[in-house]
Amino acid sequence: MMRRIAVLDAPSNLGLRPPTSTSVPGCGKAPGALRDQGLLPRLRARDAGCLTSPRYDAGHWRPGDGVCHAHEIADYSAALADRIGAIIDRSEFPVVLGGDCSILLGSALAMHRLGEAVGGRIGLVFVDGHSDFRHPGNASYVGAAAGEALALVTGRGQADLAAIEGRRPYFRDIDVVVFGIRAQDEYRLDLQAAGIITRPVPTLRSEGAARSAQWAHEQLADCAGYWVHVDVDVLDPAVMPAVDAPEPGGIAFAELEILLAGLVDTPHCLGVELTVFDPDYDPDGAYAAEIVNTVVAGLRPVTAPGSVPPRLRAEKTGRAAPEPRRPTTHPGTPVTPGPPAPGSLAPSSLASGSLASGSLAPGAETAGIPGELLPQSTLDDQGHPEQAGSNDWNPAQDGHDPIADESGLGDTGDPAEESSVRRPHPAA
Template structure:
């Protein structure tokens, strides 16, 4: 299938905690770093611009106050959904460059808006973590990037789970998770919630390409689906430039296969890439590796 790509920057870091007191997460620099390695040219993509996020400013937020930056994230999510809708309506395939995982809320809202008589939309969630923290399983929430899967399946505070009355953006039965670690604390709850998932050892045992096919099968009969890719699914030996590197991840070649198979389906309406932090990549080698993986996967 020949696709016409459109790349849009979504450099929001609103879903993360400060790396150190008073500092700002560096993942907002990711789109620029990837563009510096010729991502737009490598994919012969249309430049769909940059959606500038609100300022990262926790202010007087304290644990127990709910999700930090919630109002700003909600507003940004609406704007991102508008941008994704416009790209798809123009006949292009959106590639959204984050930013942290909270940008999934905007992508999910765009998918929910497109659901209708022809059916609902699904989500393939490729991530090193389940991101399923919510008030029902944690004493405190606060960083939306660690809660995004819970939020887009309707678990959490209404100003983020029910934007424009669209809760839930994805039904749990139409979500498949790939690449979480064996020790993920929410694996049991994912199963109980009806969210299909494969850990890295399970993915590797079946093979990356077959695991991608399996994940798509788990979505059932959907009108379309979105692909979320958090680069912390990669092992820190090849991708340490993330905010939460955990050992036991996959290789670039496996991520390439996952993206290639998912994107080969006509029902795949677009993808996002999140959590790469150029502050941990002073020589640009990890940005170059991400661009190479995307270019090979989407060629």
Template sequence: MRRIAVLDAPSNLGLRPPTATSVPGCAKAPGALRDHGLVTRLAARDAGCVTPPRFDPGDWRPGDGVAHAEEIAWYSRRLADRIGALLDAGEFPVVLGGDCSILLGSALAANRRSSDLDAGIGLVYVDGHSDFRHPGNASYVGAAAGEDLALATGRGQADLAAIENRRPYFRDSDVVVLGIRPHDEHRLDLQAAGIAYRAAPQLRAEGAARSAQWARGVLSGCVGYWVHVDVDVLDPAVMPAVDAPDPGGIAYTELELLLAGLVATPHCLGVEITVFDPDYDPTGAFAADVVETLVAGLAPAATVAPLDWAALAASATPLPAPVEPLAPRMPMEPLAPLVPVVPALAGGAGPGSTVAGPGSTVAGPEPIMEPEADAEPEAVVELEAAGPDVVDESDVVHEAEAEAVAGSDGGSAEPDEGNARPGDGSAGSDDEDERRQLGSLAPRVPLDRMSFSDMMDADRAALARRRDGAIPLRRRGGAPQPADAEAQGAADMVERDAPDADRPPATDPARPFAGLAEQVRAAGSGQVPIARTPVEPPAMPAAPAPPPAETA
């Protein structure tokens, strides 16, 4: 069986300073997690620490490239050396960051091994953000922790994206992204690159254990994979101690199940944990929660045998020659131009169309996100303007634009600013003329044109629909603490402003999914399916007896 080895990588070189006189506190994370007994509770070997250079951005300005680039490249080589030695010894590295720039060291170690085997090694990227900023889609770059996935896939300046002339460290087809927010600014770039991803609402709807199985299936052509975990994948209601908290994340129990499903195979080479900032955790409560999650989630890693690297080298299939040079991708148009809806043909809609309504189709983008045969469950959205009716995700429209389209027929749309009238030559009249010409054929707005508020409404509705089986967001210790007022009881993360009073409690409020690690491991081997145990709703209280009739 494999032995877990805990290696500290306390680098904060990839972040900007919180203030002009401070440095990012994530460099303290390994010590904080160790103080809560992580090494002992994992029964792991202490593999020491790779000490980073000093954090000193100097006079860096936007347009100067990635800050600390030379120091990060030097540190990545040292970290890759240590990770490679652990893999050679048949151990399972658990690397404690630090910020997300430590991924470059892990990626370099994986690429060295991939080159030795002449076989692909993949990446499971568990993060609340895509970190896919690069010169092809941003005006400038600067903080490597916000660009690490782009750099790891060969995009960006060569001193970081091509260390040791290795570029890319991971091929796009060998990367799976889990847990990003649905409004992530670079999700369309992931889509265009062919990188498989599953956003947090979809991960929650499908289930963490099944999402882990799906990710392993996507990477089935690789001989192994590395797992990157940024704790900001958790919802800030339960994990605010990060540099960039973003609502809409997952729960601790979901992260635990996700990790258990990913590491319960010899093909998982190791895990890194990043971005936890003890400066935002003065009591140590969140560090304790992270340790509880890691101890439970990483336990299956020690139950499997390490990979036989010699046998893999003898049987590996050669990789196709890389395409060089890998130029940065240029910014892409979010959507194809809108076209009028036309009646569906007898043969049905083609693969490049999406259903917009009964008897009509509208041109849409090619389906992406998930290269698997099974269709994913569609989010269900309640449109405020539609009353109680519920429509599929493909029919979601931006409310304001939908009202404008409806106004072309019924006259209910608000007039353009300045009371522009058709034919008066103003910009507003041009838009009005176009709407009148299209009439009832005006197209629906595709899903990718949804605003941030619409996306969050979609998440709320989708999760509300599954509330009977939803995983509660709560601290890992039983009753919610006073500081966790937003996460009290079993209220859903996106419904904490108006929690459901009738939601049934979890079977065990402290650990609603305790004991499922064995099921996750068994499911990974195909022995049993993963399914949530239905929870019986609480009995309704008996109606009060009517008051006795008054006597004369």
């Protein structure tokens, strides 16, 4: 049984500052550029369309005004959550093409709705070159939602974005895993204080991408599922300069492919979003082609035979879902397991062993899930199965993933001495 991928364009650039006083961020062009490289046919994906974003106009914003485009981002996030929820309701695997990191608010809202419906928590794997954790508690002012995305989805910041539909936080701090920030990220200590676990690039490289993905599975074993956010500025600018805020010290394409494949190789991974690629810095499409190659290879486990989508749909009862009652090892959290919500995953399927295995726990078909609601296999359109940013970087490395030796990075895991471009972070 397989999961079919559905690709949804979310070309919003509302979360970034303008590159110049007379231009707008180019990442809204990313979905079209990636489609032009054959992403959908290569994934054998269903085209889930495009959610057009509101007009970009940052001319009126001044420091102290709060997050720029907040009203537009809030409306767009609710609409995006509707579209993602509809894809998941079809037992499909959403791949959302951004856009800037503010699209995470829409994905987060969709995940919170889903968690409430099934009576479980949904986690977040945040793969990004920057922590995006600026908020009023650690900054003199806020303004660009892309640079505040992780703070907002964990409940920090102004309520019109951090508490859409009265939901706050969308993800709990203990249910977030951060990969790929640079060793000297400005907000790394704030993440640590919040209890958000991280693997900066040196640790990610020394532990290896595949083992890091397995580690993420283990950290989120108490969750009913998780969402994956990927900002392509996690890549080193020596290999991926086509972003708005390139930061030296990133990973290689091969490492991202292995990490992505490990993260999606379980039915508990509910979907992936891709953000911040800027085709304005890629006139010949070479970097778009590299991204597509990486995404296609990285998502191969999703459509492999035996990739069974979880049943996360709850019965429409018209009542609020009960509070999550999941086994957990986090202090202060109830540990008494409760009965599964109608149509939800059985508690036994949340154990780390089943999360890592890529299959539902034995007995899931008898744990409150009617047989007629179990997922059916998904074939392609022909009926055939799928074939199997301004932080300083600390160059000190504890080691490296062997795959880096094939990636164009040096034996020590260090990037090229000089990256091709270095621009101020537009989300700063």
